[in-house]
Amino acid sequence: MLSASRKLLTVREAAAALRVSKPTIYRWIASGDLPAVRYGKPRPDGDIRRGGAIRIPESAVTAYFDEALTTSEVA
Numbered sequence: 001m002l003s004a005s006r007k008l009l010t011v012r013e014a015a016a017a018l019r020v021s022k023p024t025i026y027r028w029i030a031s032g033d034l035p036a037v038r039y040g041k042p043r044p045d046g047d048i049r050r051g052g053a054i055r056i057p058e059s060a061v062t063a064y065f066d067e068a069l070t071t072s073e074v075a
Helices: 011-018 022-031 058-074
Strands: 037-039 053-057
Touching (some): 053 058
16 A cells, blocks of 8 residues: 555646646656556557556655756746
């Protein structure tokens, strides 16, 4: 079981926290910019959709937000 410090957010919650759209979160996960955990039952062969659920550590969302603030202040 995860400790309270390892809270996991849904894609919707992460998008709301970062004030971006859900597709943006999916792109950041696919590019490796935002770490995520995928779990659950995979889809059958031939199904083009990915299986399972995606969760993002709250600490990763906070770190991404802090980095975005630091980068925007420099520019």
